[in-house]
Amino acid sequence: MGYRVAVVGATGNVGREMLNILEEVNFPVETIHAIASRKSIGVEVSFGDKIIRCEDIEQFDFSRVDIVLMSVSGAFSKEWSPKIGAAGPIVIDNSSAFRMDPAVPLVVPEINAAAIETHSGIIANPNCAAIIALMAMWPIHRRNRVRRATLATYQAASGAGAAAMAELREATRAFLDDHPFEPKVLPHPYAFNLFSHNTKIDPATGYNDEETKVINESRKILSDPEIGIGVTCIRVPVLRAHAIALTIECERPITPNEARALLSDAPGVRLVDDPERNYFPMPSDASGADDVLVGRIRRDLSDPSGHSLALFAAGDQLLKGAALNAVQIAERLLPQTSA
């Protein structure tokens, strides 16, 4: 007895990873559907060693499925997720459309799986940078509240989609060959360059949308509206794993060794913290890994009180930052793992 599952946006980076992961974790799938917009009807995508063809979202009868994993734009989700939910299935939405809706749980299963139970049809999957930052902070926060965090991100191309990943490769090859290259997907040159995250800036705060998501979503996921978060989101010429430099200030004093012990026991986290070999979290190691890598754990020397630590984390933007977290939410909907 399995579940009837549909992946909407199945031709995108994240949609393809959702299909991969459903297969890899042996999700109890009775039927699987790859759904896409009209222009991708018939496009073939992989599900394990099977090939499935994309079906048209406009024609698909969503009452035929139990769980829908959505990986589409916020605007598209805003239109479609309520319609799909009304047809019966539970929607797990990777867009930002419903994340801050008080009626919609926003879930990182290692942190707030219990929130899933409050859903009324839609469950939101958080922003990728927020997930990776919180995976590094949570094992500490749950024992010694983080009251203030200063984050600087090193974000990969994948967060802007498959076309941005292709543009990074093409722009870089052109640079190496001394050929001109005009960026089309991203607003700035990307070869051997980095730039402030290319999302709209709120004139009231000066923060871009990505940064605002990290702040607001972190507060919601942690159920901690008071946590102070400052964040700078930067896009770096890396393909698919985000890294984050975190400085955290806890309620009570904390030592690097205490943080190491907490992180080494945390599910979904791999401690990578070897000062002697100068080996710490890197996107090249995080890419393709389920775990978020955390290391470079040391005192924040700017705070003599002993309450503050610095850390460095890296996580696969497409996996724990998106598709894996969504499938983990779906797994928590299964009776045997929802306890």
Add this chain to the structure above:
Amino acid sequence: MGYRVAVVGATGNVGREMLNILEEVNFPVETIHAIASRKSIGVEVSFGDKIIRCEDIEQFDFSRVDIVLMSVSGAFSKEWSPKIGAAGPIVIDNSSAFRMDPAVPLVVPEINAAAIETHSGIIANPNCAAIIALMAMWPIHRRNRVRRATLATYQAASGAGAAAMAELREATRAFLDDHPFEPKVLPHPYAFNLFSHNTKIDPATGYNDEETKVINESRKILSDPEIGIGVTCIRVPVLRAHAIALTIECERPITPNEARALLSDAPGVRLVDDPERNYFPMPSDASGADDVLVGRIRRDLSDPSGHSLALFAAGDQLLKGAALNAVQIAERLLPQTSA
């Protein structure tokens, strides 16, 4: 009437830029000498439209020159700078060898030019990341002391030398061509990857040498041993300009507009802060530029007190981060500009 100038380490990235800049700023050069180790004797380097040949440091008579710009390793400088200084000329040393020596001024001319007068033969040129961070902080600090700073760097290959820049290009081409590549210069894969700065880590603090330099040198340059600095130094796949995310906490409240006004008047700084166009400091714009670019100025939302701001800066590692700053120190030794 000009000066007899020698550049030691003239075949390196920074040495070549020192020669370029001396020529570009019309430094009053009577004679110019390119000095290198034995293996580079006779290598040709450019000085404007002239070609000069490297001379052997072991054979060179340093009493024949007035000013020596050194761009060599710390160990090499430790051996040679005192010997050269004893022969007569003033040594401006780009290595870390003498930076923290209380008898040696450590100078960013826009910040502490007066310290030059205290020299007794050697003047130290600061660490590149420290210079760029301080160029962004100083215009604010001088009016409203920065009591705490949290920095995360995005450092270019050039800081590890010309061979590292070549390795970044080669590793990236191999990656794009799906060829194996074994790093030789840097300890980690560099193509579309980033990693914690590859300098030795102090077991007592957990900070690497680069981070320790940023902290200690900043305190010395600012003559402010109490300033709290936390810093994470990361090497990113960029060729020659460093970027830095800064969060600063001032003694008194400060607004983003106040900081913008201070920075827009600051020599050596260019304000690049256009939220509407999403245009901020980038390595691609900083490369080849004399100014340090500063922008993304906004409140640090983690600090409700109104004392804290976030900024983002980018500066050419070889120019203001090294060769330009050294030549600017030399310019301050000239009678007409030393006032």
